[in-house]
Amino acid sequence: MGILQWLFDAKIQFGNGQFILWREVLGNLFGLLSALGGMRRKVWAWPVGIVGNLLLLTVFLGTVFGSPNAVNLLGQAGRQVMFIATAVYGWYRWYGATHSGGAAVEPRWASWGTRALLVVAMVGGTALLTPIFSALGSFPPVWADAWIFMGSLLATFGMAKGWVEFWLIWVAVDVVGVPLLVSAGYYASAFMYVFYGCFTLIGFFVWWRVNAREKVQVQVHMPDPTVSRGRRTEG
Template sequence: MPTIFHDFLQQLAQTSWLEWIATLSGLACVYLAAKQNIWNWPISIISVSLYLYIFYQSRIYGDSILQIYFLLTAIYGWYYWRKRDQSDEKPISSLSIRQQAIYFAIILALGAAIGFCLDRWTDSDVPYIDGLCTSMSFIAQFLMTRKYVQSWAIWVAVDVLYIPLYLHKDLAMTAVLYFIFAVIAWNGYRDWRKTFLNTTWQK
């Protein structure tokens, strides 16, 4: 245990300034998203741009590609949130049981497909866990742009899965970030669910 703790502290000490900026901007954008603050989207552009480079250098290729997707959804999310804030639509929605089952199946199928591609055509040493986390993040991010409360539940799960992956890749500061992400995501889920239920009951 002392050796593991020592290695963790050593990783933190060797954290690059790029990872620090990516970490802090990532933390800010997730916090703002949980608070339904539209500024989470432009700040996320900074974080995902830096992580695109960091993950590629660490051979986490699924996550690297995911940052490009995050960049595009940040632009879309910024537009969509502004549009909904100016309308009479309720700000938060919820998936039906059938929709949840469909998205769950999509996550598994997409994760397996990405994992297979990474295993066959890259030098990744974590192809399938990378593929699953990438798939979950794809769906969670899309659902967040549409303001579905379940997006946060998926983020909790994927953030927890990412922690050991980043420790394996010597990205200790990012692992700490994703632990904090998991806590924020859980609070975001509770807040969004409460808001959705209150809105529904008032109708």
């Protein structure tokens, strides 16, 4: 109980009465480690991320857990629950792939139809959740909280499916998330969002190159049969 009590109460003081909760720092560090594992397509990225999600859930439900920063961000809190549920799916999917003799996930581009559905889900989900979060007392501007929730849901699902575009969804989340978190007083998370924004762009290009490299390898090992037939005809 002593360690748990410390974890809930510990904070870093700075400036004129400002502070950062250690739970917020640790939760974001676990999230960063999970993102790094995801970029490298490591299965351990999922359970590590779950630990960070549990810590951040207690942070963003400030009034529920008696946090020194008594501000509720329901979109931020709700997405931690969503992260955990989606992480279980991603963990199962990647773990099963590695034990079938393959890589945890093979990065690939989503189809144009899937991209259209992602855009519709992002915009429509934000519009649907905004009045709900507003009625529940989420921190304004509420649409930003709803946007972060929907983007996080779609990005995590996209990571589990292996879509390269999921990194770009994270960028869209980070752009909106930074000013919202600063205004709500969650400075550690805001700082990490800035860092995540740069990191997700790197992750996007890493998965892009992996996809291109694996596509070339497939073409080398499985040449176009029409080309092969043409060469035999010429011979």
